[in-house]
Amino acid sequence: xxLPVSSRFSLTSRSSRRTSRRLAAxxxxxxxxxxxxxxxxxxxxSSLDPHADLKVKAPxxxxxxxxxxxxxxxxxxxxxxxxxxxxxxxxxxxxxxSALAAYPLSRFQSRLNRPFLLTILxxxxxxxxxxxxxxxxxxVQVNLIDTMQGTIFFFAASQLPFGIWLMKNxxxxxxxxLEEAAWTDGASSLQSLVRIVLPLMGPGVAVVTVFSFVMMWxxxxxxxxxxxxxxxxxxxxxxxxxxxxxxxxAYGQLAAFSVVYSTPVILLYVLxxxxxxxxxxxxxxxxx
Amino acid sequence: MTTAPRQATGPDAPKTTPGPAPHQxxxxxxxxxxTRPRARIRILTHHLLPLSPALILLLLFLAVPIGxxxxxAFTDLQLTGQAHSSFVGFENFRTAFKDAEFLNAVWxxxxxxxxxxxxxxxxxxxxxxxxxxxxxxxxxxLTGAIVITAWVLPEVVAGFLLYAxxxxxxxxxxxxxxxxxxxxxxxxxxxxxxxxxxxxxxGTAFSMLVxxxxxxxxxxxxxxxxxxxxxxxxxxxxxxxxxxxxxxIGTNLMLNTLQTLSVFGLIWVMTRGGPGxxxxxxxxxxYEQAFQNSMIGYGTAVALLLLLVGSLFSVLYLRLxxxxx
Numbered sequence: 001x002x003l004p005v006s007s008r009f010s011l012t013s014r015s016s017r018r019t020s021r022r023l024a025a026x027x028x029x030x031x032x033x034x035x036x037x038x039x040x041x042x043x044x045x046s047s048l049d050p051h052a053d054l055k056v057k058a059p060x061x062x063x064x065x066x067x068x069x070x071x072x073x074x075x076x077x078x079x080x081x082x083x084x085x086x087x088x089x090x091x092x093x094x095x096x097x098s099a100l101a102a103y104p105l106s107r108f109q110s111r112l113n114r115p116f117l118l119t120i121l122x123x124x125x126x127x128x129x130x131x132x133x134x135x136x137x138x139x140v141q142v143n144l145i146d147t148m149q150g151t152i153f154f155f156a157a158s159q160l161p162f163g164i165w166l167m168k169n170x171x172x173x174x175x176x177x178l179e180e181a182a183w184t185d186g187a188s189s190l191q192s193l194v195r196i197v198l199p200l201m202g203p204g205v206a207v208v209t210v211f212s213f214v215m216m217w218x219x220x221x222x223x224x225x226x227x228x229x230x231x232x233x234x235x236x237x238x239x240x241x242x243x244x245x246x247x248x249x250a251y252g253q254l255a256a257f258s259v260v261y262s263t264p265v266i267l268l269y270v271l272x273x274x275x276x277x278x279x280x281x282x283x284x285x286x287x288x
Numbered sequence: 289m290t291t292a293p294r295q296a297t298g299p300d301a302p303k304t305t306p307g308p309a310p311h312q313x314x315x316x317x318x319x320x321x322x323t324r325p326r327a328r329i330r331i332l333t334h335h336l337l338p339l340s341p342a343l344i345l346l347l348l349f350l351a352v353p354i355g356x357x358x359x360x361a362f363t364d365l366q367l368t369g370q371a372h373s374s375f376v377g378f379e380n381f382r383t384a385f386k387d388a389e390f391l392n393a394v395w396x397x398x399x400x401x402x403x404x405x406x407x408x409x410x411x412x413x414x415x416x417x418x419x420x421x422x423x424x425x426x427x428x429x430l431t432g433a434i435v436i437t438a439w440v441l442p443e444v445v446a447g448f449l450l451y452a453x454x455x456x457x458x459x460x461x462x463x464x465x466x467x468x469x470x471x472x473x474x475x476x477x478x479x480x481x482x483x484x485x486x487x488x489x490x491g492t493a494f495s496m497l498v499x500x501x502x503x504x505x506x507x508x509x510x511x512x513x514x515x516x517x518x519x520x521x522x523x524x525x526x527x528x529x530x531x532x533x534x535x536x537i538g539t540n541l542m543l544n545t546l547q548t549l550s551v552f553g554l555i556w557v558m559t560r561g562g563p564g565x566x567x568x569x570x571x572x573x574x575y576e577q578a579f580q581n582s583m584i585g586y587g588t589a590v591a592l593l594l595l596l597v598g599s600l601f602s603v604l605y606l607r608l609x610x611x612x613x
Contacts, residue, residue, distance in 0.1 A: 022422050022423060022424055024422075025419040025420075025421075025423040026423045026424055028415075028419045028423075029416070029419050029420065029423050029428065029431040030427060030431070032412070032416060032431060032435075033427075033430055033434050033435070036434045036435055036438055036489060037434050038453065038459050039438075039450060039452070039453045039459070039489065040434065040437060040438065040449070042452055042453065042459060043445075043448075043449055053457060054455045054458040054459070055452075055457060055458050055459045055461075055462040056459045056462070057462075093345070097342040097345060100338040100339070100341060100342065101338060101339045101341070101342035101343075103338050104334060104335045104336075104338050104339055105339075108335055110335060118606060121606060122599075122602050122603070122606060123350065125542070125543065125546045125598070125601070125602040125605055126598055127546060127549050127550035127595065127598040128550060129549075129550035129551075129552050129571045129594075130357075130550065130574070130592075130594040130595040130598060131350075131353045131357055132591075133357075133574060133575070133588050133591050134353050134356045134357035134360060134588050134591065135349075135353045136584075137356070137360060137365065137584055137588075138353055138356050153345065153348070153349050154349050156345055156349075157345045157346055157348070157349030157350045158349075160342055160345060160346055160350075161346070161350075189334055190338075214440065218441070218443050218444075219443070219553075220443050220552070220556070221552045221553055221571075235442075236442055236443070236444050236553075237444075239445075239448075240444055240556075240557060251452070254448060258445045258449070261442060261445060262440075262442055262445050265440055265441075265442065266437060266440055266441075269440045273436075
């Protein structure tokens with residue numbers, strides 16, 4: 001394996017070039033990371049700072065007073081509970097309906113499957129924002145305005161296209177042969193879906209669940225339009241009403257509330273991202 | 289969508305094209321001796337029944353509102369004190385195209401979309417994904433975590449964070465002061481730029497993930513061969529990498545644009561569309577017309593235009609997916 005001198009030289013120069021390129025890439029990434037981190041640093045430092053203002057600075061001593069001030073029923077617990085009811089029910093509805101819908105689409109052939117899936121895919125990318133004004137007008141007429149169930153139904157419907165699409169793709173990955181055995185034993189479709197297919201696509205169901213929940217938890221416009229009573233508002237709207245409409249804003253408390261409100265979705269994301277190796281499932285799903 | 293040509297090019301084509309081999313259908317469908325009506329019932333119970341909850345929700349809460357949108361866009365429906373609305377034809381649209389505020393909103397939406405989606409998220413996402421291929425692992429992980437956190441945060445929280453960042457007393461001006469550069473009240477002087485940057489901050493992770501996945505699929509040998517041939521970094525990017533990931537670029541551009549077109553909460557929290565209407569994109573204009581000016585009909589006409597533009601992009605996206613795979 002003795003290499004000629006020239007080639008060995010070129011090898012070392014190439015590897016040193018590779019090292020310098022890696023250092024350049026590291027430096028570039030660090031600059032972007034630092035820039036992106038600034039607003040995140042602000043919210044974390046301010047939430048612990050007794051005299052928080054609008055810029056990133058070292059806190060004047062650490063305190064949990066901001067958290068104590070906001071962890072009260074009317075400011076935090078009621079809105080978070082409302083968010084949980086809205087997003088939990090909406091997600092449950094989305095996951096159940098999309099699992100049921102994905103089953104025939106994945107398992108049985110029909111000439112309607114393709115047009116249906118294309119329509120679904122088309123609907124996934126429609127700007128939901130644009131139909132909120134007519135949805136409001138419609139909800140007023142059918143007395144669904146300012147009701148939790150109306151908002152839940154709309155949340156579920158708006159997430160369903162993507163839910164069905166994801167669920168169908170994950171289901172296609174479960175081999176049919178496993179069910180055929182169950183069919184010959186006389187299991188119904190529903191039984192084989194619940195007992196065989198869904199357990200085998202656990203990560204897929206987790207992705208659909210977490211994705212729907214995170215989308216609803218962060219959604220501002222839908223509850224902003226469809227709910228009117230302050231008692232029913234989820235955190236995404238109440239944060240804005242509570243802090244935006246007061247002359248003197250307590251930035252430390254705003255930051256503390258933001259931390260409390262954001263933590264669940266970040267944890268959920270970390271949960272599925274680790275199970276699926278870096279969140280590429282979503283990238284892959286988007287690619288079809 | 290039923291008029292879509294049925295060539296077997298789509299991602300799901302092999303499964304759903306009407307198969308020429310009927311014996312493969314319905315593997316559990318007895319032993320093929322089922323009579324016609326029984327087959328019908330089977331299709332009904334096996335195919336339509338599980339689909340029905342989703343279909344009902346989609347029809348009632350998505351299809352009906354879209355239809356209703358197309359209807360009230362042609363009426364003078366108002367929010368309050370009106371017995372019934374009347375059909376006004378294309379009046380709302382004629383008003384819109386003569387309305388300086390509407391044209392302003394169209395222009396700002398265009399600026400917002402081009403700056404934050406086409407230029408910002410897309411380019412930065414590609415740059416990050418490319419750098420991540422070469423960077424050392426800890427730094428790659430750290431950057432990924434920070435950028436993705438910005439993406440996962442609720443929209444309103446992202447709005448507050450960037451509001452604090454761009455305010456006169458905020459972080460950006462503090463940094464500019466420290467560098468002895470002129471500072472200014474960004475949300476007042478250049479609000480559309482501020483909200484565009486906010487959208488880049490919030491949305492770049494998506495492009496980064498899409499491009500990372502795409503770059504990982506490029507075989508190592510190809511880049512190495514180009515390297516041996518002496519192609520420099522930029523030339524390799526231009527002649528090899530970009531052509532090989534062009535479909536991901538298309539997909540990513542479409543989805544970014546669609547997401548950007550419907551941004552409301554971020555801008556609402558940061559500027560409320562102001563000062564004046566200097567950051568009022570179409571969704572905010574639509575909201576103002578419908579609720580602050582009580583003109584639901586007019587607001588819906590604007591919404592319908594937004595929906596049409598969105599549908600156009602959506603169809604383009606479908607076509608891109610069809611040529612893929």
